[in-house]
Amino acid sequence: xxxxxxxxxxxxxxxxxxxxxxxxALAFLVLTLAALSLFGGWGGSWSGHSRAxxxxxxxxxxxxxxxxxxxxxxxxxxxxxxxxxxxxxxxGLLRNPLAEPGLVGASSGAALGAVIVFYxxxxxxxxxxxxxGGIAGGVSGLTLLFLLxxxxxxxxxxxxxxxxxxxxxxxxxxxxxxxxxxPFAVTEIVFWTMGSLADRGLDHVALAVVPCLxxxxxxxxxxxxxxxxxxGEDAAQSLGFPIGRLRVQVLAGAGxxxxxxxxxxxxxxFVGLVVPHLVRPFVGHEPGRLLVPSALAGAxxxxxxxxxxxxxxxxxxxxxxxxxxxxxxxxxxxLLLKARREQL
Amino acid sequence: MxxxxxxxxxxxxxxxxxxAWAVAAPAASAQPDQLLPKRIVSINLCTDILALQLGVxxxxxxxxxxxxxxxxxxxxxxxxxVTSGRAEEVLRLRPDHVLAGRHTARFAVRxxxxxxxxxxxxxxxxxxxxxxxxxxxxAGALGRSKAGERLVRRFDxxxxxxxxxxxxxxxxxxxxxxxxYTSGIxxxxxxxxxxxxxxxxAARLKLGTYGFLTVEQVLRAGPDVIVRxxxxxxxxxxALEKLNHRALRRYARDHVIVPAPSSDWxxxxxxxxxxxxxxxxxxxxxxxxx
Numbered sequence: 001x002x003x004x005x006x007x008x009x010x011x012x013x014x015x016x017x018x019x020x021x022x023x024x025a026l027a028f029l030v031l032t033l034a035a036l037s038l039f040g041g042w043g044g045s046w047s048g049h050s051r052a053x054x055x056x057x058x059x060x061x062x063x064x065x066x067x068x069x070x071x072x073x074x075x076x077x078x079x080x081x082x083x084x085x086x087x088x089x090x091x092g093l094l095r096n097p098l099a100e101p102g103l104v105g106a107s108s109g110a111a112l113g114a115v116i117v118f119y120x121x122x123x124x125x126x127x128x129x130x131x132x133g134g135i136a137g138g139v140s141g142l143t144l145l146f147l148l149x150x151x152x153x154x155x156x157x158x159x160x161x162x163x164x165x166x167x168x169x170x171x172x173x174x175x176x177x178x179x180x181x182x183p184f185a186v187t188e189i190v191f192w193t194m195g196s197l198a199d200r201g202l203d204h205v206a207l208a209v210v211p212c213l214x215x216x217x218x219x220x221x222x223x224x225x226x227x228x229x230x231x232g233e234d235a236a237q238s239l240g241f242p243i244g245r246l247r248v249q250v251l252a253g254a255g256x257x258x259x260x261x262x263x264x265x266x267x268x269x270f271v272g273l274v275v276p277h278l279v280r281p282f283v284g285h286e287p288g289r290l291l292v293p294s295a296l297a298g299a300x301x302x303x304x305x306x307x308x309x310x311x312x313x314x315x316x317x318x319x320x321x322x323x324x325x326x327x328x329x330x331x332x333x334x335l336l337l338k339a340r341r342e343q344l
Numbered sequence: 345m346x347x348x349x350x351x352x353x354x355x356x357x358x359x360x361x362x363x364a365w366a367v368a369a370p371a372a373s374a375q376p377d378q379l380l381p382k383r384i385v386s387i388n389l390c391t392d393i394l395a396l397q398l399g400v401x402x403x404x405x406x407x408x409x410x411x412x413x414x415x416x417x418x419x420x421x422x423x424x425x426v427t428s429g430r431a432e433e434v435l436r437l438r439p440d441h442v443l444a445g446r447h448t449a450r451f452a453v454r455x456x457x458x459x460x461x462x463x464x465x466x467x468x469x470x471x472x473x474x475x476x477x478x479x480x481x482x483a484g485a486l487g488r489s490k491a492g493e494r495l496v497r498r499f500d501x502x503x504x505x506x507x508x509x510x511x512x513x514x515x516x517x518x519x520x521x522x523x524x525y526t527s528g529i530x531x532x533x534x535x536x537x538x539x540x541x542x543x544x545x546a547a548r549l550k551l552g553t554y555g556f557l558t559v560e561q562v563l564r565a566g567p568d569v570i571v572r573x574x575x576x577x578x579x580x581x582x583a584l585e586k587l588n589h590r591a592l593r594r595y596a597r598d599h600v601i602v603p604a605p606s607s608d609w610x611x612x613x614x615x616x617x618x619x620x621x622x623x624x625x626x627x628x629x630x631x632x633x634x
């Protein structure tokens with residue numbers, strides 16, 4: 001039930017890669033993937049369109065680079081980082097390896113909030129309403145989950161409460177889209193449930209960047225408190241990290257960052273679940289040390305998934321959440337089976 | 345689905361009011377009067393529009409017929425009862441003639457035919473010729489052949505007027521509609537552009553008749569003119585937000601982006617001539633402004 005998932009096996013890897021080296025390596029990976037994403041895979045094939053920028057007239061090439069490709073890559077980095085970080089922080093706070101923004105109701109709540117402000121005209125009047133709606137929804141989803149599941153939920157109650165909150169928020173999202181005045185709204189449920197970075201502009205990056213940074217700051221500055229929490233709530237309290245304040249800090253951070261991210265990208269599931277588990281073998285089991293690598297690995301994973309989504313065959317572009325779910329769902333099952341074995 | 349919530353109420357009302365709308369198509373043609381359909385129900389927006397343009401008032405139409413965003417005859421359709429197009433709802437109106445699209449409501453059409461109702465189907469119009477054909481088909485089926493010929497003549501005259509006034513020299517253009525929907529060869533959209541003096545670049549992109557474009561693909565095509573779906577701030581959707589992409593707003597500084605109302609050419613009707621006229625005038629106005 002704690003995140004102590006088979007530690008010894010990875011000790012060698014841990015010794016080999018110190019925290020700083022790991023972060024440097026991940027940062028290098030992120031930059032490499034971002035560069036690849038900027039120059040390749042636009043328009044269905046890797047090679048066929050990578051020369052497009054060079055062939056276009058210079059002013060059009062500049063426009064494509066700065067206003068189409070760069071915003072998309074930036075958004076992928078930002079959303080991926082926030083989801084990975086959110087997963088790491090929530091797993092630490094709940095001391096539960098299955099916690100992630102998608103499961104704990106932050107993402108589905110955020111989608112509901114964003115849908116309500118977007119389709120009924122509030123966001124056309126004030127663009128800032130979009131991230132604010134997402135944040136309000138994300139925080140509400142998280143709050144509801146905690147009311148349902150309790151302070152330190154076990155795996156079963158976390159999953160059950162998560163299923164309930166997500167089903168409820170999902171149904172309300174579908175209902176809102178059905179009632180929306182624009183006939184296209186109904187079909188856009190695919191965007192809100194599966195997520196996409198397609199054809200988003202710098203204005204979307206600008207809308208989400210401040211709450212994402214604020215939320216990330218809140219979660220990152222909870223690192224030492226989360227480490228202390230592994231010793232138990234009382235120990236954390238005596239070390240100067242009252243559980244109440246820590247909880248508010250992490251949940252507010254996750255609500256802010258994930259809420260704003262989902263409001264511009266839709267729900268992209270499983271990143272927050274998979275990423276902390278991928279980096280945990282390299283940093284060990286202090287949740288505090290997990291946060292920065294989780295953010296970096298989240299950014300890398302989502303950037304890679306976005307390139308793959310662009311290059312997938314088909315008439316319309318693949319939604320990015322399809323790829324992360326294809327990767328994440330089997331991983332989720334693997335974690336569940338592992339948790340069951342450890343309970344026996 | 346602007347009126348979805350009203351639709352249930354309206355369709356209930358439709359059954360009640362149906363008797364009051366005992367509208368007979370005026371027997372203007374040579375057909376014997378008793379053969380003319382008297383209770384016409386249209387279950388497709390495009391047949392709603394064509395019927396109303398022919399001067400026929402159906403017993404019931406679709407909810408979109410009175411929606412000015414999609415229908416050029418919204419004011420005429422305003423008082424007409426609405427159905428969802430489901431067979432049981434249509435049958436309750438006891439129609440003797442149903443108008444439908446060839447590729448929509450297949451199940452309802454089959455049931456209606458089995459129940460003995462005459463159904464006239466209209467294929468989607470992929471060009472001006474198809475519009476003329478559809479007008480004549482529908483006019484013939486409704487006993488309004490003369491009105492049909494008049495409508496076709498007016499349509500041809502309006503097209504001719506645009507052709508005489510077309511852009512010189514021709515410009516390149518891309519159609520970029522809601523969701524990035526575009527149209528290449530062999531479509532009504534391309535016919536309209538061609539008439540105005542615009543060469544549809546999508547025909548070069550080998551997209552076939554219909555397809556979807558990303559913002560980057562549009563920019564790479566680098567057209568002189570982009571024809572788009574207008575924004576609707578009161579009813580936003582991602583489908584339209586994509587067309588407001590910042591990159592396109594920048595592109596519009598030294599290129600022409602023209603909004604073309606869906607109601608003009610969403611359905612292939614003689615109203616397409618109006619789409620051509622509006623696009624022509626908007627391109628001229630913007631080019632002068634630049």
